[in-house]
Amino acid sequence: MARRLRVALAGNANVGKSVIFNQLTGLNQVIGNWPGKTVEKAEGTLHFKGYTIRVIDLPGTYSLSAFSIEEIVSREYIAIEKPDVIINVVDASALERNLYFTLQLLELEAPVVMALNQVDFAAKKGIRINVEKLSEILGIPVVPTVAITGSGINELLTTVVALASGEIKPKPLKIRFGAEVEKRVQKLQKLVEKRLPRMCAIYPARWIAIKLLEKDEDVASKVKNYAGGTEALEYAEKQAAELEKMHGEQSPVILASERYSIASKIAKEVTVTITPPRISLEQKLDTITTHKILGYPILIGILLATFSLIFIGGGFLSSFLETVVSDVSTHIEALLAFLPQEVVKPLVNGVFGGIVAGITIALPYIVPFYIILALLEDSGYLPRAAFLMDNFMHKMGLHGKAFIPLVLGYGCSVPACIGCRIMETERERLIAAFVVTLVPCAARTVVILGLVGRYVGLHAALALYIFDLALVFVLGRIAFKVLPGEPVGLIMEMPPYKRPLVKNVLAKTWSRTKDFVCVAFPIIVAGSLTITILDATGFIGYIVAGARPIISGWLGLPKVAGVPLIFGVLRKELALILLSELVPLETLSAAQMIVFALVTMLYIPCIATIAALLREFGLKKAAVITIVNVTFALFFGGLVYRLLLLFTT
Amino acid sequence: MSRSGKRLRENEEELCTLTDLAEGGRGIIVKTQGGFGLVRRLAEMGLTPSTEVKLLKKGSFGGPVEVEVRGVTLALGHGVASKVLVKPLKDEGNG
Numbered sequence: 001m002a003r004r005l006r007v008a009l010a011g012n013a014n015v016g017k018s019v020i021f022n023q024l025t026g027l028n029q030v031i032g033n034w035p036g037k038t039v040e041k042a043e044g045t046l047h048f049k050g051y052t053i054r055v056i057d058l059p060g061t062y063s064l065s066a067f068s069i070e071e072i073v074s075r076e077y078i079a080i081e082k083p084d085v086i087i088n089v090v091d092a093s094a095l096e097r098n099l100y101f102t103l104q105l106l107e108l109e110a111p112v113v114m115a116l117n118q119v120d121f122a123a124k125k126g127i128r129i130n131v132e133k134l135s136e137i138l139g140i141p142v143v144p145t146v147a148i149t150g151s152g153i154n155e156l157l158t159t160v161v162a163l164a165s166g167e168i169k170p171k172p173l174k175i176r177f178g179a180e181v182e183k184r185v186q187k188l189q190k191l192v193e194k195r196l197p198r199m200c201a202i203y204p205a206r207w208i209a210i211k212l213l214e215k216d217e218d219v220a221s222k223v224k225n226y227a228g229g230t231e232a233l234e235y236a237e238k239q240a241a242e243l244e245k246m247h248g249e250q251s252p253v254i255l256a257s258e259r260y261s262i263a264s265k266i267a268k269e270v271t272v273t274i275t276p277p278r279i280s281l282e283q284k285l286d287t288i289t290t291h292k293i294l295g296y297p298i299l300i301g302i303l304l305a306t307f308s309l310i311f312i313g314g315g316f317l318s319s320f321l322e323t324v325v326s327d328v329s330t331h332i333e334a335l336l337a338f339l340p341q342e343v344v345k346p347l348v349n350g351v352f353g354g355i356v357a358g359i360t361i362a363l364p365y366i367v368p369f370y371i372i373l374a375l376l377e378d379s380g381y382l383p384r385a386a387f388l389m390d391n392f393m394h395k396m397g398l399h400g401k402a403f404i405p406l407v408l409g410y411g412c413s414v415p416a417c418i419g420c421r422i423m424e425t426e427r428e429r430l431i432a433a434f435v436v437t438l439v440p441c442a443a444r445t446v447v448i449l450g451l452v453g454r455y456v457g458l459h460a461a462l463a464l465y466i467f468d469l470a471l472v473f474v475l476g477r478i479a480f481k482v483l484p485g486e487p488v489g490l491i492m493e494m495p496p497y498k499r500p501l502v503k504n505v506l507a508k509t510w511s512r513t514k515d516f517v518c519v520a521f522p523i524i525v526a527g528s529l530t531i532t533i534l535d536a537t538g539f540i541g542y543i544v545a546g547a548r549p550i551i552s553g554w555l556g557l558p559k560v561a562g563v564p565l566i567f568g569v570l571r572k573e574l575a576l577i578l579l580s581e582l583v584p585l586e587t588l589s590a591a592q593m594i595v596f597a598l599v600t601m602l603y604i605p606c607i608a609t610i611a612a613l614l615r616e617f618g619l620k621k622a623a624v625i626t627i628v629n630v631t632f633a634l635f636f637g638g639l640v641y642r643l644l645l646l647f648t649t
Numbered sequence: 650m651s652r653s654g655k656r657l658r659e660n661e662e663e664l665c666t667l668t669d670l671a672e673g674g675r676g677i678i679v680k681t682q683g684g685f686g687l688v689r690r691l692a693e694m695g696l697t698p699s700t701e702v703k704l705l706k707k708g709s710f711g712g713p714v715e716v717e718v719r720g721v722t723l724a725l726g727h728g729v730a731s732k733v734l735v736k737p738l739k740d741e742g743n744g
Contacts, residue, residue, distance in 0.1 A: 063693040067686070096719045097695055215685075249698065250685060256692035260700070264719070292709040387724045391712035399726055400713065486686045490713055490726030491694055 005053045005164050006081070010074060010105065011089035012098055013060030014380075014495035016117045018042070019147035020089055021057040022507050024157075031511040033615070034073050040421065042511070048157045051164075056083070062097070062493075064104040065252070066218035068424045078110050079203050084164045086110045087156065092122035092129055092144070095271060099263035100256075102138065106172050109204045113159050114142040115152070121496075126275040134270040139171040148501060177258040180246060184239040185209050191235055195228035212236035213243070214252045282497040289384045290494075299388055302381065303407055310368045310411050311442065317364035325356050346536035347529075354528030357571050358521050358608065365442070367513055369408070369415045374508040378500035382422070383492055390490050396473045397480025398423075399490040402432040409439035413609040416441075417616055418516075427485040430617060434625050435476045437605045437613070438632075440468055443572035444601050450576050452597045456590045464597060471602075475632070523611035528570055540566065554638040555595050556645075558583055568600055569607055575600050591644035595637050603633035667725070667733040668714060670704040676735030677701055683732040695719040696733060 011017050021029070025044025034041045042057040058077060059070035066072055078086060088105055090098040105112050116131060135142040141159045145152030162168045176182055188209035193200055199208060199222065211219035213236055223229040240251040247254050289298055329352045336344045376382050382404060390400030405419035413436060420432040440448060453461035480487065534540050544551075544562040551562045560582045568575030579585070579596065588596070604610065604626045613622035670676055678700050681691045695718045696702070705722065706715040714730045716723050725733075 065689065065693060067690055067693065094719075094721045097721045100693070100695070249680075250688050252685075252689040253681070253692040253697060256689070257697040257699075260695060260697050260719070290706060290708075290715065292707075383724065387708060387713055387715070390724070390726050391708065391710050394726070394728070400724075486684050488690070489687065489729035490724060491690055491729055492724045493694075494715060494722040494724050496722075 003051050005051050005085070005161070006056070006083040007053055007085045007087060007160055008056045008058050008077065008083040009087050009089055010058045010078070010101075011060060012062050012091065012094075012101055012493075014493060015060070015089050015091040015098065016147040017060055017089040018057060018508075019501065019504055020087070020115060020117065020145065020153070020156075021055065022504055023147055023150050023153050024053075024055050027507060027510065029507070029511055031515050039070050039073050049161055051161055053157075053160070062101065064101070064108070065214070066216050069426060072218055075108065078105070078108055079207075084111065085160045086112045087115050087160065088112050089115045089117050089147075092116050092119045093125050093127055095127075095129060096260070096263050096267040099266055100259055103175055103259050103263060106138070106140075106175060107204070107207050107210060109172070109207070111163060111170070112140045112172070113156070113163055114138070114140055115147075115156050116142050116144045117147050119144045120146045120149075124280070126273050128272045128274055130270045130272070134266070137173060137266055137269065139173045141168055141170065175259075175262060177255070177262075180243065181213075181254065181258055184213060184243065188213060188232070188236055188239060191232055195232050196223065196226050199223065199226050199229075209236075210255065213240050214255050215240055215250075216252075285497050286384070286494070289381070290387050295384070295388050299385055302385075306372050306376075307411060309372060310365055313368040314365035317367070318360050321364060322356075322360045325352075325359055329356065342536070346532045350529035350532035351525055353532060353570065354525035355521070357528060358517075358524045363513075363517075365412045366415055366516060367509065369411065370509040370512050371505060373415070373419070374505040375500050377508075378498065378504060380495045380497045383494050386490070386492060387494065396435065396476030397487070398428065398432055398435070398476065399488070401490070401492065402428070402435075405432050405436050406439060409436040409441060410445075411442055413437055413439070413441045413605045414516075414612045417609060417612040420616065424488055425485065427483050428488060430621060431476060431479045431483060433613065433616065434479050434628070435472050437609060437625055437629060438468065438472050438475065438602060440465070440601050441572070441605075443606065446573040447576045447600045448597045450573075451579075451585065451593050455585060455588075456593055460590070460594060461597075464594070464601065467598075468601060471632075471636075523614065524607050527607040527610075531567065531570060550634060554634065554641075555599065556638075556641040557592055557596060558588070561596060565599065565603070569604060572600060572606050591641055591648060594644060595641045598640055599633045599637040601633075602636065603630045605629065664734050664736055667702065667704065667716065667730040667735055668707070668727060670735065670737060672704060672707055675701060675703045675738040677738065678733060679736050680734045681732055682734065683729075687729065687732060691729070691733065694723060695721065696723075701738075702733075702735065 009017050009021055021042060021044065025046055028046065029042055029044030031040060031042045033039065039059055044055050046053050046055065056077070058074040061068065061071045061074060064071055064075040077083070086105060088102050090102065102112070102114065116129060116134070119129070122129065131142050131144050141163060143152055143156045143159050145156060147153070159168070163170065177185060185206065189206045192208045192212070193205045196208065208219060208223070212223065212232065220233060223233055243251055243254055289295055329348065332352070333344070333348055336348065386400035386403060388400075389403035393400050393402050401422050402420075404422060405416045408419050409416035416436040416439070417433050420429045420436065423429045423432050448461050448464055452464060534543070540563065543566065544559065547562045548559050551557050551565070552559045561579060563582060564575040564578035567578050610622060610626060613625055664679055665676075667676070678696055678698050680698060681688050681696060700718060703717040704714060705717055708714065708727075711727050713724050713726045716725060716730070
């Protein structure tokens with residue numbers, strides 16, 4: 001029988017961790033979310049020397065504190081699930097900063113193998129690292145790798161198996177801080193061992209002590225749940241306060257300084273810098289793309305290229321799939337002809353309507369989007385775009401990174417909502433996603449241009465866009481003020497540019513698409529089925545009648561306009577198509593057209609977006625965003641209608 | 650919100666914020682100010698007291714800055730960078 005091993009990959013972002021993951025698992029991987037968290041979880045399996053090895057790619061973080069959800073997810077996994085081996089992927093060209101993370105893995109007393117990655121890139125920068133010495137100092141195995149070419153991967157696996165089977169006996173470095181800090185850590189550790197034996201069964205006592213001294217809010221809240229926790233907490237607070245008084249710094253800063261001075265010392269001892277690096281092509285590319293003036297036209301160019309690729313590619317795929325899918329559904333209807341039609345029709349329409357919407361609207365745009373996103377991620381351009389737009393994004397209460405999902409929102413809200421993951425904290429993610437749902441996607445553009453642009457004039461369509469942008473700014477700011485939590489400014493690594501690997505890009509695209517289909521499709525189909533059943537049973541009529549005071553009374557639209565607005569939830573451009581079937585568009589007044597387009601632009605993003613929101617934020621937050629959107633749509637719809645009446649009569 | 654341009658005197662030595670350094674200028678971090686979360690984050694990214702930083706680039710319109718610290722390039726928002734007090738190193742631009 002094959003023996004099983006559980007291995008986790010851990011390390012900083014931008015060190016080639018996902019490349020190593022792909023080298024290890026190939027296409028044999030699943031990307032999902034950590035339960036209840038907006039954090040991507042990638043898992044895969046491989047077979048090696050009679051072992052079945054399950055590999056988990058932990059999120060890339062710079063630390064293991066409680067700053068971001070990613071960091072908590074990672075350290076909880078390491079402490080509680082206790083994987084057999086942790087592969088700590090380290091960027092050889094930035095050893096000092098990477099060692100800061102390694103030291104924290106050792107604090108967690110995890111069984112670590114270090115993959116010293118990008119040794120080739122480090123060599124190019126003139127940095128050479130003495131691997132044996134590094135391994136000796138840290139007391140853990142260190143394997144040099146070049147993940148991109150796959151060099152060192154086999155040796156890495158051999159070492160992992162050797163460590164897991166006890167063939168290698170590591171003697172991990174016992175980290176000792178400066179005297180004042182160390183004294184307090186040890187005192188606290190003794191108290192923790194005595195007072196919190198049950199917690200010490202899960203987490204190392206010294207680690208708990210360090211975290212308490214660092215005022216780690218997550219550990220503190222856990223400690224409180226144990227009997228004797230309050231005493232330990234009070235003692236830790238006293239010790240931290242003493243240290244802070246002595247150093248004039250917050251205790252986490254003192255501990256970070258301690259770790260960095262150890263990391264710096266080790267890095268200096270094992271690193272030889274041979275030649276002063278000369279200016280490389282990557283550096284030139286960096287200078288141009290973040291240039292004060294030149295950077296912006298380049299950014300606009302890249303965005304335009306991205307959009308046209310997504311739209312041309314997506315539009316082509318979409319119309320192609322539409323013909324295929326409609327053929328298939330005619331066949332299925334024919335096959336089911338023997339059944340009573342009043343039952344079959346709504347079912348087929350509902351289920352297939354949903355699947356068709358998913359296949360023909362969402363997928364064709366999402367797949368090209370995922371490919372381009374992976375290219376932009378892997379090349380290192382995304383942080384440059386964020387750098388350029390940071391100032392602008394602060395005006396709406398977000399920082400530079402949020403620019404990326406926002407722009408994606410003009411294409412399709414679904415990938416844009418998923419793209420909000422690049423923000424560090426749940427708070428920032430939520431604000432970004434909320435703002436993104438208000439940005440008119442391609443389908444809403446169809447309604448705005450097809451109705452207002454065509455019949456009222458382009459100036460009116462443009463006015464709608466400007467109104468929307470203003471609304472995004474104002475509501476973004478309000479969300480920024482209302483949501484609890486400390487806002488985070490931009491603190492972001494600017495990794496050097498790299499050539500993206502086709503294999504990596506495709507692997508990412510494939511697993512993300514798979515994840516989207518599994519999660520979003522059932523929701524889209526269920527929603528579609530509900531609406532068609534409501535229609536077939538005549539309930540839509542009641543809803544329209546019930547909504548009449550809002551549709552006609554408040555918004556000033558013809559009462560049948562309720563139907564396209566309800567069906568617009570399935571896909572926004574459907575709102576316009578249905579409206580034109582119910583009322584000749586020319587008979588609508590300019591004010592009615594503008595109001596209809598405005599409401600369509602703002603009210604609940606389509607069902608696929610709701611699915612994405614559910615997926616990312618859970619029921620409650622998705623519902624709040626949806627309700628807020630509908631409320632604003634109706635409020636501004638009625639308001640604008642009245643204002644327009646004032647001006648036109 | 651922003652503290653840029655404001656010089657602070659401490660122990661007779663002239664200190665300035667990171668945003669006051671000129672492009673290519675170097676400084677030694679003296680202190681990071683701001684909320685608990687920000688100060689901790691900066692420390693974790695390697696911006697701890699008595700560390701040397703080099704200002705690589707300033708964004709336009711009072712935008713973010715790019716700095717080099719511990720061999721790594723970081724982008725810091727203007728608000729974030731203005732919370733980092735440094736002692737400028739001599740013979741290099743400081744403002």
